[in-house]
Amino acid sequence: MERPKVLIVGGGFAGVECARRLERQLQPYEAELTLVTPTSYELYLPLLPQVASGVLTPQSVAAPLRRLLRRTHIVPGGAVGIDTDAKVCVVRLITDEMVNERYDYLVLTPGSVTRSFDIPGLDMYGRGMKTLAEAAWVRDHVIAQLDIASATEDEAERAARLQFVVVGGGYAGTETVACLQRLTNSALRRYPRLDPSLIKWHLVDLAPKIMPELGDRLGRRALQIIRGRGTEVSLGVSVSEVTENTVSLTDGRTLPCHTLIWTAGVAASPLIGTLGLDTVRGRLAVTADLRVHGADGVFALGDAAAVPDLAKAAEGEYDAICPPTAQHAMRQGWRAAGNVAATLRGEATQPYRHKDLGLVVDLGGCDAVARPLGFELTGLSAQLVTRGYHFGALRTGTARARTAANWVLNSLTGDDFVRTGFLARSAGRLADFERTDAYLSQEQRDKLTSMATSRPER
Numbered sequence: 001m002e003r004p005k006v007l008i009v010g011g012g013f014a015g016v017e018c019a020r021r022l023e024r025q026l027q028p029y030e031a032e033l034t035l036v037t038p039t040s041y042e043l044y045l046p047l048l049p050q051v052a053s054g055v056l057t058p059q060s061v062a063a064p065l066r067r068l069l070r071r072t073h074i075v076p077g078g079a080v081g082i083d084t085d086a087k088v089c090v091v092r093l094i095t096d097e098m099v100n101e102r103y104d105y106l107v108l109t110p111g112s113v114t115r116s117f118d119i120p121g122l123d124m125y126g127r128g129m130k131t132l133a134e135a136a137w138v139r140d141h142v143i144a145q146l147d148i149a150s151a152t153e154d155e156a157e158r159a160a161r162l163q164f165v166v167v168g169g170g171y172a173g174t175e176t177v178a179c180l181q182r183l184t185n186s187a188l189r190r191y192p193r194l195d196p197s198l199i200k201w202h203l204v205d206l207a208p209k210i211m212p213e214l215g216d217r218l219g220r221r222a223l224q225i226i227r228g229r230g231t232e233v234s235l236g237v238s239v240s241e242v243t244e245n246t247v248s249l250t251d252g253r254t255l256p257c258h259t260l261i262w263t264a265g266v267a268a269s270p271l272i273g274t275l276g277l278d279t280v281r282g283r284l285a286v287t288a289d290l291r292v293h294g295a296d297g298v299f300a301l302g303d304a305a306a307v308p309d310l311a312k313a314a315e316g317e318y319d320a321i322c323p324p325t326a327q328h329a330m331r332q333g334w335r336a337a338g339n340v341a342a343t344l345r346g347e348a349t350q351p352y353r354h355k356d357l358g359l360v361v362d363l364g365g366c367d368a369v370a371r372p373l374g375f376e377l378t379g380l381s382a383q384l385v386t387r388g389y390h391f392g393a394l395r396t397g398t399a400r401a402r403t404a405a406n407w408v409l410n411s412l413t414g415d416d417f418v419r420t421g422f423l424a425r426s427a428g429r430l431a432d433f434e435r436t437d438a439y440l441s442q443e444q445r446d447k448l449t450s451m452a453t454s455r456p457e458r
């Protein structure tokens with residue numbers, strides 16, 4: 001007898017945790033499990049700034065799906081369109097071939113992409129910190145700027161190469177500027193021709209404070225640490241234009257510079273916008289048990305979904321939705337697995353409820369700020385909690401061992417400042433690395449799904 005087919009789209013925190021739980025909760029005869037994902041690993045995004053700064057190797061934060069999943073069939077590609085009436089998902093394989101994946105139950109977890117704005121030049125020259133390739137690209141690019149600055153005799157060129165701008169004062173931007181600034185500072189002893197006073201890092205945010213979710217005291221402490229290391233922080237300011245060698249700010253300054261790292265928030269995967277379903281602030285509207293309104297058998301979670309935050313609702317914030325964090329995505333994955341299994345068996349589903357455990361922010365070296373369970377920590381104790389949290393949250397023992405070994409090795413021996421050159425010919429655009437332009441229009445999707453019988457279908 002044919003088994004019901006559960007199709008999971010997205011191999012991140014939400015998708016992989018859902019698949020792992022389903023493997024445990026369902027007997028093989030109860031359902032066929034399939035995961036559509038362009039990468040062969042589950043990426044631990046919170047440590048990406050440490051990959052960019054060379055503290056960790058890329059493998060440390062990429063847990064292999066073949067280790068994590070035992071019997072889920074993996075389709076290497078991205079969903080580019082879904083017909084929720086016909087229950088067919090169109091997948092562009094990594095070979096660019098299109099295939100149709102039929103489903104009975106669909107779990108949508110394609111995550112988010114870097115939120116960009118209509119700022120001239122941003123699409124061409126803004127760099128993200130959302131994928132492993134982006135972290136590797138940024139690292140090579142920053143080291144390349146040091147190499148070029150050290151080699152050139154042109155003073156203006158040297159100054160421009162040594163000026164770096166990070167936009168976004170959330171945890172991603174703050175950790176990125178903190179870690180990369182430590183990288184360039186520690187590089188100086190290997191670049192004797194460079195004048196340390198020429199290296200300038202800027203953190204820019206339109207908001208009046210950085211990381212408001214940390215609270216005033218910890219936010220101020222984080223600001224003090226990064227300013228103390230020499231980073232110029234400009235609040236209430238944004239970018240008005242970017243060119244290959246300048247970044248213009250809304251306060252009228254134009255900085256000669258070849259590096260703009262853009263971390264000003266995230267937007268739900270563009271796949272969500274192609275579905276024609278209800279959204280809340282761009283994220284797919286779902287009920288508290290993670291079902292999608294108006295689409296039979298479809299669940300959505302993680303950064304792509306607007307999951308009602310029942311813990312905040314209990315405190316009086318009735319319209320609150322869960323913030324886009326790994327903490328929620330992972331736990332929503334567990335809840336979704338329980339609800340898919342319950343639906344398959346004709347049992348009742350349960351609502352998702354989780355009270356935020358707080359935030360940890362690694363500023364490199366012994367510096368960190370953390371707010372676990374409401375307790376405010378700074379300095380070494382915050383760093384121990386931060387690294388302990390990440391260590392525990394990594395999904396495999398091998399990833400933990402690699403990460404711990406890298407932390408020890410980096411603190412003892414420092415960085416080697418090696419440019420790998422693997423991505424040297426890539427422009428590094430957000431659209432290239434985050435595949436934001438890969439999706440089908442409704443018309444293209446309907447054409448492909450109506451041809452379901454004549455197209456390859458598993």
Ligand SMILES: Cc1cc2nc3c(=O)[nH]c(=O)nc-3n(C[C@H](O)[C@H](O)[C@H](O)COP(=O)(O)OP(=O)(O)OC[C@H]3O[C@@H](n4cnc5c(N)ncnc54)[C@H](O)[C@@H]3O)c2cc1C
Pocket residue numbers: 009010011012013014015036037038039042043045046047048049077078079080109110111112129130171172269271301302303304324325326327328329330360
């Ligand atoms: C630099 C940085 C630091 C962060 N630090 C923290 C932190 O300290 N704490 C915290 O809780 N959160 C943190 N976050 C946020 C956290 O990483 C996200 O909230 C979390 O990854 C969301 O999980 P997800 O499963 O929804 O999406 P993701 O983990 O992004 O996974 C989405 C998956 O879907 C795949 N995919 C995308 N499009 C498609 C498609 N069309 N078809 C198939 N597959 C697709 C992607 O390749 C990816 O594998 C950080 C994020 C960043 C960028």
